[in-house]
Structure formats: structure tokens, C-alpha cells
């Protein structure tokens with residue numbers, strides 16, 4: 286770690302890495318112009334009666350100007366920065382005539398035409414005392430600042446830091462609000478999701494179903510509704526254990542996700558019972574989707590425990606959700622049709 290100290294005898298000593306890390310925490314470097322800062326440079330130039338005023342931050346290898354009046358550049362290398370000297374001081378830094386100061390007489394900003402002859406910089410100190418940059422005023426002629434002008438420059442520098450602090454707090458608040466919104470979305474998602482399958486849970490599915498019914502009552506095309514129950518599921522649990530049963534449920538959910546369309550809503554009704562809402566779908570079309578599901582289940586075995594292959598089948602009751610057959614009636618009907626499918630030997634879809 287580099288430890289910078291100003292001139293021998295100057296008390297100011299700090300870790301340059303710590304200073305740079307505090308500067309980075311304000312996230313101010315390379316930000317667009319901001320009238321809140323431009324107004325301060327304007328005021329500094331006015332109060333100190335100088336043609337040039339600058340708010341700058343001293344980065345690792347450069348000084349970057351957040352706001353400048355009368356200079357016409359956005360940054361300079363740090364090695365020709367006068368402000369880089371200021372951050373090694375603890376007071377207001379004034380160079381009445383750069384031509385008389387051996388530290389700056391060869392500085393390109395001083396030898397250029399027109400030269401910078403006068404410099405006064407007030408430190409921008411972080412709350413824990415680390416110098417981040419300066420508010421400085423410059424002139425093309427040698428001169429002094431009155432005591433009042435010195436107080437004004439220092440006060441404006443303090444105002445800049447208060448402004449920066451406020452901006453940082455606002456950024457932190459915005460980021461906290463974003464995190465809260467994200468967590469809220471996550472909670473809403475979790476509250477609506479069955480943890481084992483990632484499908485809608487019964488409560489969320491019912492809510493979606495009611496929405497669909499309201500839309501249908503207002504003229505939207507009827508939807509199809511399927512109630513599905515895995516066949517002889519108890520045997521799987523009994524023969525292979527609950528873990529195998531859970532694996533089967535996950536497998537069934539993933540096959541459903543492949544079979545049904547994006548617009549269809551698949552839910553876990555409870556245990557080994559599932560529901561699907563197919564908006565704007567006729568019973569005939571829904572029946573074809575159900576047949577695809579039966580086929581895909583027949584074609585895809587479930588590998589369990591390395592050497593066990595399980596096949597599953599499902600029984601389905603399928604009906605329409607329409608103006609004439611509202612929600613509760615449709616659910617009752619689908620349940621009745623599902624039982625018929627079981628009675629007729631399972632692994633089938635029964636419609637009215």
C-alpha cells in the first residue's frame with residue numbers, strides 16, 4: 286500500500302488505496318455534467334472574481350473535472366496536476382504566482398499560452414477526512430484572495446461534499462428499493478409456485494382460473510380444462526419409496542411443460558393430481574394435446590437409482606370452461622370425467 290505524505294513536516298498522511306477506494310464509492314468519476322455542480326463552479330468564479338473555476342477529483346493517474354468554467358478540458362494527467370499537490374495539504378492551498386513557485390514553474394499548464402499564473406484550491410474531504418479532490422479557482426495573472434473569498438471557497442467545497450454525500454445516500458436508497466422490489470417479486474413467485482415441480486400451486490392456479498372465467502363471461506373464447514391423476518402412484522411410493530415418487534412427479538411436470546403451449550397454465554392440484562387450463566382451446570384440440578401427453582409418457586422412461594426404469598401413465602378428465610359451464614361446475618365435471626377414466630382402466634382421457 287502506498288502511503289502519501291505531503292512535504293516533510295506536513296501532518297497529512299493516508300493510504301492512497303483507501304483514498305481511491307472512498308473516491309470510487311461515490312461513483313462520481315466520468316459521470317455526465319450536472320447543473321448542481323456547475324452552479325457551484327459558477328458561484329466560486331463569481332465570488333473569487335476569477336475567469337476559471339473547477340471541481341476536480343484526483344484519480345489514480347489523472348485529475349478528472351466534474352465541472353469546469355473557463356478551462357475547456359475534462360481531465361489532465363495527474364503528474365501535471367496542481368490539485369494533486371493540494372490533496373497532500375490540509376488547508377486551503379494558494380499559489381499567488383506560479384512563475385515564482387519552483388514546484389509549478391515548469392508545469393505545462395503554467396508554460397502554456399495563456400499561462401495559469403494564480404491558483405487557489407480548497408479540499409474536497411470525505412467525512413472520514415480523505416482528500417478526494419478540490420474546488421479551485423485559477424487566473425491568468427498573479428493575485429491573492431481576500432479572507433472572505435477564502436472562506437467562500439472553503440464553504441463551497443464543503444457544500445460539494447454534502448451534495449456528494451446526499452447523492453450517495455440516494456444511490457444506496459435506490460439500490461435498496463430495487464433489492465426490495467426484487468425480493469417482493471421473488472416472494473410473489475414463491476407464494477404461487479409448487480416447490481417440487483415449479484408449476485403453479487393450487488391457490489395460484491385457482492386465481493388464474495377465476496380470471497379466465499371472468500374473461501370468458503365478457504366474451505373471450507371458451508377454454509379447455511384438464512384434471513389429471515397419475516395412475517397407481519401409490520405402488521411407486523410403496524415399492525420404491527417416497528423419493529422415487531417425488532422423482533416421478535418431477536418427471537411428469539417436465540413432460541407436461543414440453544407437451545403444453547406457453548399460453549397454457551399447468552398447476553399441481555395436490556399430491557399426484559394436476560390441472561391444465563388451455564385458454565381459447567376447443568375440447569377437440571385439447572384432446573389432441575392430451576393424446577400427445579399419453580404418448581410422451583409411454584416413450585419416456587424414468588431412470589431411478591441407476592438400474593430401475595419406471596414408466597408412468599395418467600388418467601385425464603377433460604371439459605370446457607365456457608359461459609354455459611362456469612368454474613365450479615367445470616371443476617366438478619372434470620373430476621367426474623377423471624373418475625370415469627380411472628373406472629375405464631386408466632391411461633386415457635375422457636370427455637363428455
Ligand SMILES: Nc1nc2c(ncn2[C@@H]2O[C@H](COP(=O)(O)OP(=O)(O)OP(=O)(O)O)[C@@H](O)[C@H]2O)c(=O)[nH]1
Nearest residue numbers: 514515516517518519520522527528530531556557
Ligand atoms: N412421493 C410422493 N407421494 C405423494 C405425494 N403426494 C401424494 N402422494 C402419494 O400418492 C399416492 C396416491 O395414491 P392413490 O390416491 O391411492 O392413487 P393411485 O395409487 O395413484 O391410484 P389411482 O389414482 O387409482 O390410479 C398416496 O400414496 C400419496 O401418499 C408427493 O408429493 N410425493
